[in-house]
Structure formats: structure tokens, C-alpha cells
Amino acid sequence: MERVLVIAGFDPSGGAGVLMDVKMFALLGIKAASVPTALTVQSSKIFHSWVSLEKALFEKMLKCTLEDLPISGVKIGMLGVSELVNVIAFYLKKYRGQLKWVVYDPVLRATLKKDLFEGSSFLENVKRELLPVVDYITPNCREAEVFAERAIEKAEDWEEVAKSFYSFGVKRVIIKGVREKGRVYTYYFEEGRKKIIYSVPEIPLEFHGTGCAFSSLFLGYLIKGWEAKVALKKAINRLYPLLKRASLEANKEGLTLIF
Numbered sequence: 255m256e257r258v259l260v261i262a263g264f265d266p267s268g269g270a271g272v273l274m275d276v277k278m279f280a281l282l283g284i285k286a287a288s289v290p291t292a293l294t295v296q297s298s299k300i301f302h303s304w305v306s307l308e309k310a311l312f313e314k315m316l317k318c319t320l321e322d323l324p325i326s327g328v329k330i331g332m333l334g335v336s337e338l339v340n341v342i343a344f345y346l347k348k349y350r351g352q353l354k355w356v357v358y359d360p361v362l363r364a365t366l367k368k369d370l371f372e373g374s375s376f377l378e379n380v381k382r383e384l385l386p387v388v389d390y391i392t393p394n395c396r397e398a399e400v401f402a403e404r405a406i407e408k409a410e411d412w413e414e415v416a417k418s419f420y421s422f423g424v425k426r427v428i429i430k431g432v433r434e435k436g437r438v439y440t441y442y443f444e445e446g447r448k449k450i451i452y453s454v455p456e457i458p459l460e461f462h463g464t465g466c467a468f469s470s471l472f473l474g475y476l477i478k479g480w481e482a483k484v485a486l487k488k489a490i491n492r493l494y495p496l497l498k499r500a501s502l503e504a505n506k507e508g509l510t511l512i513f
């Protein structure tokens with residue numbers, strides 16, 4: 255059976271981060287191990303603070319897990335601090351031969367309005383060390399703008415954003431959550447190929463954990479053997495009913511995809 259590794263922050267509410275990711279893999283019948291990068295203090299409604307795992311401890315956990323289990327896919331989410339980025343890049347390179355797919359969801363800010371990284375060298379280090387060793391990056395609009403260092407004004411600008419990512423070394427870029435005229439668009443760019451666009455009707459609420467859930471489902475379908483454009487469509491189709499249901503329960507449950 256395929257097995258994935260989630261490297262992400264720990265959200266005790268279960269709405270995002272490693273708990274959400276592992277739940278998504280379980281939904282697809284995929285076993286998931288996880289190594290947390292950071293511990294966050296948050297509820298389904300308020301984000302208080304976070305603290306990074308100490309580098310030596312994080313490295314021991316990562317090494318121990320990779321040596322133990324036959325991991326074939328890696329999902330990376332919140333990284334927090336620059337020094338963990340180097341550790342992850344080192345182990346991804348070391349295990350690249352056995353890893354079918356590495357998906358990086360470049361989480362920079364919690365939906366509950368708190369930055370999830372620190373340090374002036376963080377972004378540069380991610381670009382230099384991590385992006386060349388991942389297969390897919392799945393930024394939302396804001397994350398894409400931050401990485402590409404440009405504001406997006408019109409639909410054609412996404413092409414230029416994708417090219418910036420290619421120049422950082424990651425050749426497949428999924429930009430998610432582009433809201434326009436009542437629909438939400440997902441753009442898939444791959445260097446040398448025509449772009450693919452999917453859209454669904456907009457749900458007028460922003461759920462904590464949606465990005466995590468999407469990227470995990472996408473990796474899950476890749477690991478199950480679907481080609482990227484099918485995996486993408488399947489991930490969107492799997493997530494959308496969850497969002498619709500969560501929007502009906504939003505008064506009871508807050509803006510969290512709890513299930």
C-alpha cells in the first residue's frame with residue numbers, strides 16, 4: 255500500500271495542518287505518517303501563536319520516519335522557519351529515488367490572519383533550497399504574489415507568475431482560489447504545456463484548512479496513479495461537497511472544515 259509523509263504545522267483544532275492532511279489521505283484510503291514543523295495555538299475561531307520545532311528534534315523525527323517507512327509521496331505545508339527548510343531539502347534529495355511525488359503547499363498565512371513564517375531569509379531560502387526539489391507547488395493568490403514579487407491585476411498575469419516559479423526550479427504550478435465573478439478558478443501550469451483551468455461556483459465563506467485539504471487530496475490522487483490534470487479535477491470534486499456542507503454548518507462549527 256502507498257504511504258505518504260506529511261511535513262506541516264500542528265493545528266490542535268484539526269482544521270488545518272497535519273491533522274487535516276492525514277484525514278484527507280485517510281479519506282482516500284492512503285496511509286500517512288507525519289512530522290510536525292511547528293506547534294500552533296489556535297481554535298476554530300482564533301489564532302493565538304505558534305512555535306517552531308527545534309531543528310535537531312525535527313531532523314531526528316524526519317530521519318527516523320524516512321528510514322523506517324516506505325514513503326512514496328511527501329506533502330509539505332507550513333514550514334515556519336528557514337533552518338527547517340534546509341533539513342527538508344537535504345532529506346528530499348537523499349530519498350528522491352523512492353519518492354514518486356512531492357507537493358508543496360507554500361503556507362504563509364493562516365486564514366485566521368496570522369503569519370506562519372518568520373525571518374527575513376525564509377522566502378529566499380525556500381526558493382533556493384526547496385523549490386528545485388519539489389514536483390508541484392500549490393500557492394493561493396496571495397502566496398503566488400509574494401513568491402513572484404508582483405501584484406496580479408489581470409488573468410494573463412498568472413502566466414508570468416507561473417514562469418517565476420519555473421525560474422525558481424519548480425516546473426508544475428497550481429494556483430488555487432482565484433475568485434472572479436461568482437466562480438473560483440484553479441489554474442494548472444506546467445512548463446512547456448498549455449495551461450488547464452477548472453472552476454466551481456464560489457462559496458461565499460473562507461474556510462480554515464481548505465488549502466491544506468486540497469493539496470493533500472491532489473497528492474493522494476497522484477499517488478493513486480492518476481495523471482495530474484485528472485488528479486486535480488478529482489481533488490476539486492472531492493473537496494467541493496465538503497465545502498458546501500461546511501457552509502451549511504458554518505454557524506454551528508465556525509469556519510472550519512470539521513468532519
Ligand code: PLP
Nearest residue numbers: 263270271364462463464465466
Ligand atoms: N497549516 C497550519 C498549521 C495552519 O494552522 C494553517 C492555518 O491556520 C494552515 C496551514 C493554512 O491553512 P489553509 O491555507 O488551508 O487555510
